[in-house]
Amino acid sequence: MPDKARNDPHASMTRGERIRAAARTLRTPRTASWVANETEVSVKTAQKYLNQLVEDNVLRKIEQGDQTLYCVDQLMATYREVAALQREHSREELTNALDSLRSKITGWKQSYEVETPGELRASIADLDDADEVETRREVASEWEHLSDRIPVVRAALNEYDWATKRDSISA
Incomplete structure (x- = not known):
């Protein structure tokens, strides 16, 4: 097993688990692209899970200009x-x-x-x-x-x- 995978606590997490974990820590609104980059998944995969979290009232979706941003639903x-x-x-x-x-x-x-x-x-x-x-x-x-x-x-x-x-x- 490569050293990076052995030392990375996220290595055993699924794509969905990585996205959910990252999403719950969003203190400032971020794009799906940013989340995808942080969690090493495709933008399409990030959008899928982020939209599920919006439906579950974990995240809020904010339209800002031509960008869609996601952040923790503080309420x-x-x-x-x-x-x-x-x-x-x-x-x-x-x-x-x-x-x-x-x-x-x-x-x-x-x-x-x-x-x-x-x-x-x-x-x-x-x-x-x-x-x-x-x-x-x-x-x-x-x-x-x-x-x-x-x-x-x-x-x-x-x-x-x-x-x-x-x-x-x-x-």
Whole structure:
């Protein structure tokens, strides 16, 4: 077996699996040609699987000029994430997680005397200590991430009873 195939984790994946894996990581809209190149398949094959993912509400198809672009359907991804949180965690666990997220952000606001991650990033301009600059960058990044998580956890809590009633299997 050639060294490349032995070291490539995608070597054992089918064309469809490679395309699905690549598609789920699309953070910016990409063409079928780009996906085909990344996954080493023909454009026609990439289009076939990408269109299946659009039908399955995993990807969105965007027409931009004469190009068709594909990207992750963030709304559906969020719905799936909310459902996963509801299935994998109790109401109490989700409540504790929400409290923890808010507490961390409140602590950073107090520690750095800022109200937003942007203000924290801007405060870097006044620093000479490289370690403190790096710490503030990391905190700002984490703060942005946690700020994005709060509405998802809140949504899971808001609809917890409704979702668990509908998710139960009646015998």
